[in-house]
Amino acid sequence: MASTTVELEEFIHCLICEAENDAQAVVCSDCFAPLALAEQADQQGHDPCITTVLGDSNVGKTVYLGFLLDMLAKRAGDFEAIPKGAYSINLQQSVIHHLAARTFPPKTPADVDQWHWAYYQICDHRNKNRWIDLVMPDMAGEALAAEVDAPNTYQVIGKLLAKSAGALLLVDAGVAALGNPQPDFFAFKLLTYMDQLYAGRRRRKVRRPVAIVLCKGDYCPQCFDDPRAFARTNLSRTWNFCASRFAKVEFFAASVVGSLGFINDGEDNVVSVPLHTAPRGILEPFEWIVKYL
Numbered sequence: 341m342a343s344t345t346v347e348l349e350e351f352i353h354c355l356i357c358e359a360e361n362d363a364q365a366v367v368c369s370d371c372f373a374p375l376a377l378a379e380q381a382d383q384q385g386h387d388p389c390i391t392t393v394l395g396d397s398n399v400g401k402t403v404y405l406g407f408l409l410d411m412l413a414k415r416a417g418d419f420e421a422i423p424k425g426a427y428s429i430n431l432q433q434s435v436i437h438h439l440a441a442r443t444f445p446p447k448t449p450a451d452v453d454q455w456h457w458a459y460y461q462i463c464d465h466r467n468k469n470r471w472i473d474l475v476m477p478d479m480a481g482e483a484l485a486a487e488v489d490a491p492n493t494y495q496v497i498g499k500l501l502a503k504s505a506g507a508l509l510l511v512d513a514g515v516a517a518l519g520n521p522q523p524d525f526f527a528f529k530l531l532t533y534m535d536q537l538y539a540g541r542r543r544r545k546v547r548r549p550v551a552i553v554l555c556k557g558d559y560c561p562q563c564f565d566d567p568r569a570f571a572r573t574n575l576s577r578t579w580n581f582c583a584s585r586f587a588k589v590e591f592f593a594a595s596v597v598g599s600l601g602f603i604n605d606g607e608d609n610v611v612s613v614p615l616h617t618a619p620r621g622i623l624e625p626f627e628w629i630v631k632y633l
């Protein structure tokens with residue numbers, strides 16, 4: 341009996357992959373998720389709701405998630421958000437700090453141990469002040485692409501998605517509007533991966549909510565007028581697959597920059613400079629998904 345007690349104190353189970361880790365460890369030895377997530381979930385006495393932000397590299401996941409968390413922390417809409425642990429604030433702080441200095445945040449490294457994870461407790465004042473525990477990691481697009489092409493390359497992604505209550509799938513509307521099929525193919529592949537993971541029996545549609553967010557809407561303002569029509573036209577593979585396999589799916593347009601400037605970075609590369617921020621459509625996909633959590 342005494343030995344079981346000692347074991348419980350010396351080990352901690354990772355919230356994402358359930359691997360047993362040394363209680364002193366900071367990140368999981370298997371999947372690199374912060375073990376603070378498991379500690380905090382333990383204090384809450386129940387597992388949190390995990391929502392994942394997915395999308396190709398460079399679609400704007402980091403910027404979107406940073407702004408979303410910041411808006412929640414500033415009590416936007418009917419939400420109140422409380423970060424669980426100071427590490428949860430790092431992503432939001434980095435994004436806001438960079439945009440205030442008129443730069444975009446650096447690229448998210450593909451190494452899992454360098455991703456930012458945020459754990460927030462969110463109160464929905466519209467819905468009888470219901471509290472939801474949300475875990476949102478900021479993943480690298482390259483890692484997602486590798487996992488989708490060869491499952492188990494990044495085990496953490498499969499495990500995370502298996503545990504997710506819902507997902508925000510970001511698509512680069514600016515690129516799609518130019519007729520480039522890449523955003524459509526990437527979203528199509530990711531949804532196929534999720535369908536394989538979630539749908540036990542093929543006959544039933546996936547019931548977990550998926551919000552498809554058309555990012556960088558400032559490049560193609562028409563996507564704000566009718567995001568569904570935009571998706572039907574510019575993301576037809578994704579649109580059709582959603583209709584066949586996903587029971588709860590909705591399309592949204594979003595953007596964070598009000599106006600962009602372009603400069604030469606000194607090495608003959610043209611880089612965009614966010615002259616001012618004007619977040620639009622950031623909260624809506626989240627509000628929609630929270631209804632189903």
Ligand SMILES: Nc1nc2c(ncn2[C@@H]2O[C@H](COP(=O)(O)OP(=O)(O)O)[C@@H](O)[C@H]2O)c(=O)[nH]1
Pocket residue numbers: 395396397398399400401402403404444445446447448481555556557558559594595596597600612
């Ligand atoms: N025009 C415009 N560009 C954006 C917006 N959000 C992100 N970007 C651009 O997209 C790049 C990648 O954003 P990031 O959030 O790092 O993408 P991630 O790789 O998906 O995390 C940024 O460096 C910006 O150049 C937006 O709302 N509007």
Ligand SMILES: [Mg+2]
Pocket residue numbers: 401402403447448478479480481
């Ligand atoms: Mg990123």
Ligand SMILES: [Zn+2]
Pocket residue numbers: 354355356357358359368369370371372373
């Ligand atoms: Zn783990």
